[in-house]
Amino acid sequence: MSARGFSGSVIATLVLLALLLLGPCILPIYWTMIVTEIFIMGLFSMSFNLLFGFSGLLSFGQAGFFGIGAYTAALLIQTGFPSLWLIIFCSVLVAALFALAIGYLCVRRDEIFFAMLTLGFGMMLFTIAHNWRELTGGSDGMPLCSVPPVRLPGIEWSLFPPVHVYYFTLFWTAAGVFILWRVVRSPFGLMLTAVRENKQRLAFVGADVSRIRLAAFVIAGGLAGLAGVLFCVFNRMATPDFMHWAFSARPVLMTILGGSGVFFGPAWGAAIFFCLEQLVTAFTENWMIVLGLILIPVVIFFPQGIVGTLVQWLGDRKESRS
Amino acid sequence: MTPRPILEINRLGHQFGDFVVMRDISLAVQAGTMTALIGPNGAGKTTFYNLVSGRYQPTQGSIFFDGLDITRMPAHRRVALGLLRSFQITNIFPHLTVLENVLVPLALEHHKGFRFWKSMSRERDLKRQAEEILERVGLASEAHRRAHELAYGDQRLVEIAIVLARNPKLVLLDEPTAGMNPEETERMVHLIQELAQQSGTTFFLTEHDMNVVFSVASYLYVLHQGSLLAQGTPNEIRGNRQVKEAYLGGSLDS
Ligand SMILES: Nc1ncnc2c1ncn2[C@@H]1O[C@H](COP(=O)(O)OP(=O)(O)O)[C@@H](O)[C@H]1O
Ligand SMILES: [Mg+2]
Numbered sequence: 094m095s096a097r098g099f100s101g102s103v104i105a106t107l108v109l110l111a112l113l114l115l116g117p118c119i120l121p122i123y124w125t126m127i128v129t130e131i132f133i134m135g136l137f138s139m140s141f142n143l144l145f146g147f148s149g150l151l152s153f154g155q156a157g158f159f160g161i162g163a164y165t166a167a168l169l170i171q172t173g174f175p176s177l178w179l180i181i182f183c184s185v186l187v188a189a190l191f192a193l194a195i196g197y198l199c200v201r202r203d204e205i206f207f208a209m210l211t212l213g214f215g216m217m218l219f220t221i222a223h224n225w226r227e228l229t230g231g232s233d234g235m236p237l238c239s240v241p242p243v244r245l246p247g248i249e250w251s252l253f254p255p256v257h258v259y260y261f262t263l264f265w266t267a268a269g270v271f272i273l274w275r276v277v278r279s280p281f282g283l284m285l286t287a288v289r290e291n292k293q294r295l296a297f298v299g300a301d302v303s304r305i306r307l308a309a310f311v312i313a314g315g316l317a318g319l320a321g322v323l324f325c326v327f328n329r330m331a332t333p334d335f336m337h338w339a340f341s342a343r344p345v346l347m348t349i350l351g352g353s354g355v356f357f358g359p360a361w362g363a364a365i366f367f368c369l370e371q372l373v374t375a376f377t378e379n380w381m382i383v384l385g386l387i388l389i390p391v392v393i394f395f396p397q398g399i400v401g402t403l404v405q406w407l408g409d410r411k412e413s414r415s
Numbered sequence: 416m417t418p419r420p421i422l423e424i425n426r427l428g429h430q431f432g433d434f435v436v437m438r439d440i441s442l443a444v445q446a447g448t449m450t451a452l453i454g455p456n457g458a459g460k461t462t463f464y465n466l467v468s469g470r471y472q473p474t475q476g477s478i479f480f481d482g483l484d485i486t487r488m489p490a491h492r493r494v495a496l497g498l499l500r501s502f503q504i505t506n507i508f509p510h511l512t513v514l515e516n517v518l519v520p521l522a523l524e525h526h527k528g529f530r531f532w533k534s535m536s537r538e539r540d541l542k543r544q545a546e547e548i549l550e551r552v553g554l555a556s557e558a559h560r561r562a563h564e565l566a567y568g569d570q571r572l573v574e575i576a577i578v579l580a581r582n583p584k585l586v587l588l589d590e591p592t593a594g595m596n597p598e599e600t601e602r603m604v605h606l607i608q609e610l611a612q613q614s615g616t617t618f619f620l621t622e623h624d625m626n627v628v629f630s631v632a633s634y635l636y637v638l639h640q641g642s643l644l645a646q647g648t649p650n651e652i653r654g655n656r657q658v659k660e661a662y663l664g665g666s667l668d669s
Contacts, residue, residue: 278534279532279533283515286515293506294506296490296491300491308529308531
């Protein structure tokens with residue numbers, strides 16, 4: 094069963110990837126940009142879900158690492174760093190290092206205490222970004238006049254046209270998702286699931302639960318940082334809003350909307366979120382009220398999320414037929 | 416000549432706040448000797464295991480495992496030395512499959528817990544070993560079911576399989592037959608005896624049911640209100656007047 098299910102999901106993913114590669118040829122430029130944003134928030138939500146869905150840790154501070162990625166990139170670009178590869182590498186590294194330090198202080202706590210600690214650190218990072226005007230430009234943020242081009246041997250690819258940003262974002266999102274996919278299927282991924290399932294039993298078969306959680310926190314923080322870099326390039330600026338606790342709530346909402354139990358659930362949640370937003374804002378300005386009206390029945394009737402419920406329903410049908 | 420004990424406890428004591436639950440316990444478990452800790456409910460058996468396994472830090476005394484002082488060692492490091500335990504209330508990974516329940520400790524046993532990149536499905540060696548262990552406890556046919564779907568008695572066997580996967584030197588079994596029907600009890604007792612004979616693992620179990628314990632253990636410690644009341648072979652314990660009184664629930668002389 095698992096062998097066929099595995100190749101099936103790989104084929105589905107490859108088909109989706111092919112469609113996304115064709116995206117800008119089919120979509121108007123406005124939607125190309127919305128899909129770009131979906132990639133970024135999808136990656137951000139999926140990295141959040143490594144903690145939430147896979148390890149059972151609800152972090153309310155992921156925007157902190159997202160913002161650190163964005164600000165590190167903005168600062169490096171402003172100082173005239175020429176290599177985009179190096180900028181991405183450094184920004185992800187800095188976000189991961191912050192996650193290491195903050196995670197070290199958070200992972201020993203559970204449930205609401207963990208959530209509150211991450212929220213607290215997220216608010217601290219926001220306040221630093223907001224108040225340290227000399228470095229970050231304060232509430233105005235850091236606008237970027239130019240972004241270095243992508244340099245490959247023999248090619249220089251400007252990140253000025255939105256379509257180029259689309260492919261640039263797609264590439265890095267796919268890379269981030271690939272990392273997550275490898276991690277959750279690895280022996281370490283099994284440890285994460287075991288942490289979620291029963292951390293006491295895991296400790297009493299010899300695992301250092303805090304270290305496992307910390308490693309997950311660092312991976313999630315680094316990938317949130319990557320999403321932040323992409324968002325900075327996409328918006329051509331970094332602002333404290335990226336680090337606000339309300340921004341930390343976004344991956345939580347998207348993951349619950351899509352479903353935390355499915356690997357791509359959070360990304361689908363991001364897609365649903367943005368498409369609904371487009372649909373709803375055409376009629377009313379009160380998008381958040383409508384979002385609330387949708388979220389409430391999802392949480393009550395479909396706790397596995399929209400995509401999670403669909404996947405389960407399809408699985409049940411397949412089982413009852415065979 | 417007596418061999419070096421695998422577990423040696425010196426003057427162990429513990430209190431929760433002002434409440435003294437354990438005082439002045441000294442005992443030794445010899446490798447290869449099926450040892451039991453018995454005593455009525457509330458005597459402190461589970462607390463004793465919590466101290467030995469590292470769930471609580473004792474307030475007095477010391478614990479030596481295989482010649483090493485482990486009194487202040489975190490629980491997961493004691494496991495790495497070969498000291499494993501089961502819990503009185505079944506403690507497994509309920510939504511993982513039975514096979515995965517065993518793969519978790521096996522991955523740890525082979526220092527693979529921090530492998531981030533290789534796919535678990537390629538760990539064929541681990542899978543084969545996990546299947547062998549399930550075979551030994553009689554759960555091979557349940558490998559792909561989720562653990563929480565199993566019958567109660569089988570879930571308790573899953574916990575035994577989890578513990579065996581770490582190739583332990585000493586296993587503390589906290590009332591392994593608790594809540595089992597006679598048939599399940601019989602199967603568990605038989606399994607423990609078989610494992611003790613076949614593997615190099617020593618078992619140290621608690622029981623509140625004297626009949627079960629007399630049939631498996633060859634050396635007994637009796638705990639009563641947090642103190643050691645008696646020790647000896649099953650025959651010695653059976654004839655001990657103090658033990659009888661403790662189990663009758665009364666101290667006749669007070
Ligand atoms: N965490 C705890 N806090 C306070 N008292 C406890 C705690 N755990 C156990 N006790 C008390 O310690 C005594 C021994 O309990 P326990 O070790 O569970 O006994 P047994 O396993 O022999 O039935 C009981 O009186 C129990 O109420
Ligand atoms: Mg008990």
